[in-house]
Amino acid sequence: MNPFPAGPTETMLALAVVKTLVLVVGSVITYFAFKAYRRTRQPALGYLAAGFGIVTLGFVLAGMLYEVLGVALVTGILLESLLVLIGFLVIAYSMYAQ
Numbered sequence: 001m002n003p004f005p006a007g008p009t010e011t012m013l014a015l016a017v018v019k020t021l022v023l024v025v026g027s028v029i030t031y032f033a034f035k036a037y038r039r040t041r042q043p044a045l046g047y048l049a050a051g052f053g054i055v056t057l058g059f060v061l062a063g064m065l066y067e068v069l070g071v072a073l074v075t076g077i078l079l080e081s082l083l084v085l086i087g088f089l090v091i092a093y094s095m096y097a098q
Contacts, residue, residue: 019063026056044097051091058083 033049036042062080065071 015063019060022059023056026052026059030056044094047090047094047097051087051089051094053087054090055084055087058087 030049030053033045033052037045037049058080061083062073062076065076065079066073
């Protein structure tokens with residue numbers, strides 16, 4: 001009997017790939033929003049860049065805390081959810097900032 005079934009390993013690999021893609025795509029979106037902010041000096045674009053940066057950080061942080069620092073998975077997911085919520089609130093505010 002294999003003590004390490006193929007399912008969890010494949011799932012962990014898929015999760016790592018997806019989280020890496022989220023980090024890359026989120027970073028690119030954040031970079032372009034920040035670049036637009038620097039070009040136009042529109043505060044709304046600055047908030048948009050900050051919001052996407054916070055959301056991206058939130059999506060990636062839970063797994064990093066669990067794998068690297070040994071933080072409980074539930075605590076990591078709670079922190080992830082809080083950062084995503086804050087990021088979405090900042091993005092929503094960016095739509096109303098003048």
